[in-house]
Amino acid sequence: MSILVYAGASQFLAIEMISKGIPWGPIVIATFFINLRHLLMSSTLSLHFKGHRLRTLGLLSAQLTDESFAVAMSNPSKISNRPSYLFGIQMISQIAWVAGSVGGALFGRLIDHKEYGIPFALSSLFICLLVIQIKKVHHLWVMVIAGIFSIVFKWAFPGNWYILLTGILASGIGIAIEMAGRDKK
């Protein structure tokens, strides 16, 4: 499953739905909506791969994840028009993902997943990935705005629509702030 469905949250959801006896149709639809946020990431990456072959783009987009996207965008000049560099980041991350799935299935029972700070490991990773995206003051503002939006949206809407909505709105506000600043000068 980890080879073909490269999406953690969807896998957990699918397992929960399967155990409740829900048929495959609704599970596939739910998976689709959970992963809509990738629309935004794919759009952002597209700026750096203008005119590349569809085969290359297909390969890159099949392996797009929150994490590899964040690593790539922490230094976009490195991946710009260098599909093999992005592919490298993604391959390492996918190998680790599949290895982790196998390892977890084989040895998961040996340790208590609530021990040794494990619940906070992924959160720490994302905090660091967040911090390395901050490259100018505007990013800091957008972080605060997006933080507030995401909490409100998660509270107000089911599922994880909040990521997609926050992504669109907070970026819109970001560009508005940037332009307002430019007008003053």
Add this chain to the structure above:
Amino acid sequence: MRVTMLILILGMGTVTFIPRFLPMAFLTRWGLPKRVKEGLDYIPISILSAIVFPILFFNEEGTVGIRAHYILSAIPVFIFSWKAKSLWGSVLLGMLVYWGLGFVL
């Protein structure tokens, strides 16, 4: 059952591919208005904020609240990431602080 599982996994594989591929396929050919391009500069920070902040302010039951254990662990990780910009270091520090706080809280 076997066949249904296969359909399920293939179906999930397909729908996770679509939103990842379509923008990449089309936008690399069409080009975008300047403003949208500039707006895309804020996508990484927005999306990562949207991933991080709800973790700190939602309880396991899914209700809004101050998740003190997480927030207190997050602060040193924020500062460390800012100074050191090290993924491994941040993860290790985060786990350590979270684990340590577990004895105090």
